[in-house]
Amino acid sequence: MSTHSSVQPRTLCANLPDYAEQPVMLEGWVHSIRRLGGLAFLNVRDRSGIAQCVLEGELANAALAPESVVAVSGVAVLAPKAPGGAELRAASVDCLSAAAPLPFELNKKTIPARLDTMLDHRxxxxxxxxxxxxxxxxxxxxxxxxxxxxxxxxxxxxxxxxxxxxxxxxxxxxxxxxxxxxxxxxxxxxxxxxxxxxxxxxxxxxxxxxxxxxxxxxxxxxxxxxxxxxxxxxxxxxxxxxxxxxxxxxxxxxxxxxxxxxxxxxxxxxxxxxxxxxxxxxxxxxxxxxxxxxxxxxxxxxxxxxxxxxxxxxxxxxxxxxxxxxxxxxxxxxxxxxxxxxxxxxxxxxxxxxxxxxxxxxxxxxxxxxxxxxxxxxxxxxxxxxxxxxxxxxxxxxxxxxxxxxxxxxxxxxxxxxxxxxxxxxxxxxxxxxx
Amino acid sequence: MSTHSSVQPRTLCANLPDYAEQPVMLEGWVHSIRRLGGLAFLNVRDRSGIAQCVLEGELANAALAPESVVAVSGVAVLAPKAPGGAELRAASVDCLSAAAPLPFELNKKTIPARLDTMLDHRxxxxxxxxxxxxxxxxxxxxxxxxxxxxxxxxxxxxxxxxxxxxxxxxxxxxxxxxxxxxxxxxxxxxxxxxxxxxxxxxxxxxxxxxxxxxxxxxxxxxxxxxxxxxxxxxxxxxxxxxxxxxxxxxxxxxxxxxxxxxxxxxxxxxxxxxxxxxxxxxxxxxxxxxxxxxxxxxxxxxxxxxxxxxxxxxxxxxxxxxxxxxxxxxxxxxxxxxxxxxxxxxxxxxxxxxxxxxxxxxxxxxxxxxxxxxxxxxxxxxxxxxxxxxxxxxxxxxxxxxxxxxxxxxxxxxxxxxxxxxxxxxxxxxxxxxx
The missing domain is CATH 3.30.930.10 (Bira Bifunctional Protein; Domain 2)
Structure with a gap:
């Protein structure tokens, strides 16, 4: 995991397809992370939506708890199978704010909790x-x-x-x-x-x-x-x-x-x-x-x-x-x-x-x-x-x-x-x- | 003063010049009234501004207290000397809500009262x-x-x-x-x-x-x-x-x-x-x-x-x-x-x-x-x-x-x-x- 902050301007997840083959930096919350072989697929969520980042090599082992705030830099690539039609090939991931274990999961179709619990952690x-x-x-x-x-x-x-x-x-x-x-x-x-x-x-x-x-x-x-x-x-x-x-x-x-x-x-x-x-x-x-x-x-x-x-x-x-x-x-x-x-x-x-x-x-x-x-x-x-x-x-x-x-x-x-x-x-x- | 309500649609004071030679109805507050010979010049104020109405004959004697709410019907006439360039030749004036004597005058350049008094009657x-x-x-x-x-x-x-x-x-x-x-x-x-x-x-x-x-x-x-x-x-x-x-x-x-x-x-x-x-x-x-x-x-x-x-x-x-x-x-x-x-x-x-x-x-x-x-x-x-x-x-x-x-x-x-x-x-x- 890189430790230096990126100086690139931020790109919103929804705009990723507009930057094919260009260097971009996404910032947002770790919506989910899925490991497959030597790769990790990190879904980053920001106010515009969710984008998939592909992490390879050492990056794929990064310990990223769900809902941590991250900045991911790399190159945007058109990927028909990715949500939105593009994904980010990550070169670095900075954790801006690490999240503690959550009271309920946020990356399922609905929140597995009662309304009162959801309102307690609004x-x-x-x-x-x-x-x-x-x-x-x-x-x-x-x-x-x-x-x-x-x-x-x-x-x-x-x-x-x-x-x-x-x-x-x-x-x-x-x-x-x-x-x-x-x-x-x-x-x-x-x-x-x-x-x-x-x-x-x-x-x-x-x-x-x-x-x-x-x-x-x-x-x-x-x-x-x-x-x-x-x-x-x-x-x-x-x-x-x-x-x-x-x-x-x-x-x-x-x-x-x-x-x-x-x-x-x-x-x-x-x-x-x-x-x-x-x-x-x-x-x-x-x-x-x-x-x-x-x-x-x-x-x-x-x-x-x-x-x-x-x-x-x-x-x-x-x-x-x-x-x-x-x-x-x-x-x-x-x-x-x-x-x-x-x-x-x-x-x-x-x-x-x-x-x-x-x-x-x-x-x-x-x-x-x-x-x-x-x-x-x-x-x-x-x-x-x-x-x-x-x-x-x-x-x-x-x-x-x-x-x-x-x-x-x-x-x-x-x-x-x-x-x-x-x-x-x-x-x-x-x-x-x-x- | 006519006693029947007009069924005409209302025209705003600021739009009076657009209706030259047409019948119109203004509604608003009596901003001021000035009598001159057998005529009365009634200034009606609404949310768009002030328009002058000319009252003749019996209408000119109508008792209209300042700030009463009136509906004035008549014909719009271009009048270069009137504020806004047009005036209303009134055919009828209906008083919709008569005003009691005011705590201070509202038709002078500034209100002749202290801030506290103005706030009391905000x-x-x-x-x-x-x-x-x-x-x-x-x-x-x-x-x-x-x-x-x-x-x-x-x-x-x-x-x-x-x-x-x-x-x-x-x-x-x-x-x-x-x-x-x-x-x-x-x-x-x-x-x-x-x-x-x-x-x-x-x-x-x-x-x-x-x-x-x-x-x-x-x-x-x-x-x-x-x-x-x-x-x-x-x-x-x-x-x-x-x-x-x-x-x-x-x-x-x-x-x-x-x-x-x-x-x-x-x-x-x-x-x-x-x-x-x-x-x-x-x-x-x-x-x-x-x-x-x-x-x-x-x-x-x-x-x-x-x-x-x-x-x-x-x-x-x-x-x-x-x-x-x-x-x-x-x-x-x-x-x-x-x-x-x-x-x-x-x-x-x-x-x-x-x-x-x-x-x-x-x-x-x-x-x-x-x-x-x-x-x-x-x-x-x-x-x-x-x-x-x-x-x-x-x-x-x-x-x-x-x-x-x-x-x-x-x-x-x-x-x-x-x-x-x-x-x-x-x-x-x-x-x-x-x-």
């Missing part, structure tokens, strides 16, 4: 190509979200996550000791995004963490997650929001298809293309579930089984498994939800279900000061405790509405993962605060 | 065109950051802000009650971005809030701010990071120049173009300050006055006021800072000063497990309390480094604002937790 389990692909896709989704919103004239906003009060009146909040005062972690940027619409930006979006101190410990819940928030002014109907979200999702999925081909192939995922997503009032959805599946729903809402069955219903109509559920009753929506024009006991709001799970809540908001103050009081809350928010509605507030998409839920539904934790790099739940 | 003060421009520029900066990093093969990551321990060993942390356990708000994504490099993404960036429970109440400090974080593997020198940041800033400023022309003109800002930013070891910087300005610095560091003077020094060399300060001593840098190759008491780290203020800290990180554990112990800290982070270094960690830019500081320095709070939509400081 930075390691993320090296497995399949796990790894999740967050490449997630990055593409977030980028495409920003790009689409920006192209539609939306301004990216950054609003505080340290707040004096909750948006829903006080439940499910994490308390923070803020210089001896009581503060909370924001459950959503709801009030702030509305304020930025009213501040004249009209169209705003935010990509930021939100916090829910829910006691639930299910495969659908995270206590900290990334919310893709949208809010826009000068709209008259929630139909405009559903239209916008449908176009947004098509753009996001299109970008994932364009930029994450290898990841999708590795995960065996075929991307759906949402188009003409059905919009079903919740009362009608309940009737469908009752008639078709004998499913009884809670008053004015769907439960998780109902959400799964409604997506199944849509799939059985040969459509991608997206469905907007509309017209939720006022008493299960927040105080800022705009009543439906034809029936004041319902709201001009919606949820979007995707592959059996709610990934979005949205709707029109009340923009009249008096109506909003009344709505707060009707819920037994004190308008005074919402002063900083409510105040704005006295100074000219346009009709407006918006929605929010849970990034981890969207990712996990898209990739067909059983547990939303798989779509969070470092999930936070009832019992998990590390790593 | 959603209102943000409507003033000059204040408004700040966050349009900030959105462009954030977008350009994402675009540049993504183009260089960096993956966007989302890491937890709820953490079990601090990155620096426990000071300046906000405690959170996490289901009865003690958690903290992350001071930076430092450990997590390093972990994502080690997880095989190699090149990562994050745009997210960070929290500093600093008691400081100065014009330079926020207790919650947005950090633009970058971390990359397989680099050998911090010079590569400074090179990258310089290119990044050029791209970001170039995008602001391209997309925020009207905002920059309004604010009278001329964008600097950083190129060949000087890189000065802190010891040399101290000598320069002593020789040139008789300024004495604290041991191994610059104080705020020193930062201002060093930028002045660079300006006096006829360069834009950027300077990298390098080679900080180990005892004032964090435990993960890589020692300088030529002198183990110094570090391979840097700060970037811009217009008198530090906007970035960065550097190479220690990637050897033993060296990192020793460095933690040397500071009297317990490696055991960093287990989740330290563990990764046992399983193959490439040489790496990174930096972080404070988005509000960058914005406020770029726009020449006296107080960093002006570059935060809803600042959080020692005494401010609302709105």
């Amino acid at each position: 930075a390691l389990s993320l090296r497995h190509p399949q796990t790894h692909a999740t967050f490449t896709v997630q990055s593409a989704l977030a980028g495409a979200f920003r790009e689409f919103m920006s192209g539609r004239g939306f301004t990216q906003i950054f609003t505080p996550k340290l707040v004096a009060a909750g948006t829903e009146g006080g439940s499910n909040l994490f308390p923070v000791d803020y210089f001896g005062r009581r503060a909370y972690l924001a459950q959503s940027p709801q009030f702030y995004k509305q304020m930025m619409v009213g501040a004249g930006y009209e169209r705003v979006f935010e990509i930021a963490p939100v916090y829910r101190a829910e006691e639930h410990d299910t495969s659908r819940h995270l206590n900290e997650y990334v919310s893709l928030d949208v809010e826009m002014g000068f709209i008259r109907s929630e139909e405009e929001l559903m239209e916008l979200e449908e176009e947004l999702l098509r753009h996001m999925f299109g970008e994932v298809a364009r930029t994450c081909g290898p990841e999708l192939a590795l995960l065996g995922v075929e991307l759906p293309m949402p188009r003409d997503i059905p919009r079903i009032p919740v009362a009608e959805a309940q009737r469908i579930l009752q008639q078709r599946y004998g499913k009884t729903s809670p008053k004015g809402d769907l439960d998780p089984e109902g959400e799964r069955l409604l997506c199944r219903y849509v799939s059985e109509l040969n459509k991608p498994a997206f469905v907007f559920v509309t017209r939720y009753p006022r008493d299960i929506r927040p105080m800022y939800a705009m009543p439906a024009p034809e029936d004041g006991t319902l709201t001009a709001s919606f949820d979007l279900l995707f592959n059996g799970l709610e990934i979005t809540t949205g709707g029109l908001r009340i923009h009249d000061y008096g109506q909003l103050a009344d709505s707060i009081r009707e819920r037994g809350l004190d308008p005074g405790s919402f002063a900083g928010y409510l105040d704005l509605f006295r100074y000219g507030m346009p009709p407006h509405g918006g929605f929010a998409i849970g990034l981890e839920r969207l990712t996990s539904r898209l990739l067909g993962q059983a547990n939303v934790r798989e779509a969070s790099a470092f999930p936070r739940d009832r019992s998990r605060l590390t790593p | 959603a209102l003060s943000l409507r003033h065109p000059q204040t408004h421009a700040t966050f349009t520029v900030q959105s462009a900066l954030a977008g350009a950051f994402r675009e540049f990093m993504s183009g260089r093969g960096f993956t966007q990551i989302f890491t937890p802000k709820l953490v079990a321990a601090g990155t620096e060993g426990g000071s300046n942390l906000f405690p959170v009650d996490y289901f009865g356990r003690r958690a903290y708000l992350a001071q930076s994504p430092q450990f997590y971005k390093q972990m994502m490099v080690g997880a095989g993404y190699e090149r990562v960036f994050e745009i997210a809030p960070v929290y500093r429970a600093e008691e400081h109440d100065t014009s330079r400090h926020l207790n919650e701010y947005v950090s633009l974080d970058v971390e990359m593997g397989f680099i050998r020198s911090e010079e590569e990071l400074m090179e990258l940041e310089e290119e990044l800033l050029r791209h970001m400023f170039g995008e602001v120049a391209r997309t925020c022309g009207p905002e920059l003109a309004l604010l009278g800002v001329e964008l600097p173009m950083p190129r060949d930013i000087p890189r000065i070891p802190v010891a040399e910087a101290q000598r320069i300050l002593q020789q040139r300005y008789g300024k004495t610095s604290p041991k191994g560091d610059l104080d705020p006055e020193g930062e201002r003077l060093l930028c002045r020094y660079v300006s006096e060399l006829n360069k834009p006021a950027f300077v990298f300060v390098t080679r900080y001593p180990r005892d004032i840098r964090p435990m993960y800072a890589m020692p300088a190759p030529e002198d183990g008491t110094l570090t391979a780290s840097f700060d970037l000063l811009f217009n008198g203020l530090e906007i970035t800290t960065g550097g190479l990180r220690i990637h050897d497990y033993g060296q990192l554990a020793d460095s933690i112990r040397e500071r009297g800290l317990d490696p055991g309390s960093f287990a989740g982070y330290l563990d990764l270094f046992r399983y193959g960690m490439p040489p790496h480094g990174g930096f972080a830019i404070g988005l509000e500081r960058l914005t406020s320095r770029l726009l020449g604002q006296a107080n960093v709070r002006e570059a935060s939509a809803f600042p959080r400081d020692r005494s401010r937790l609302t709105p």
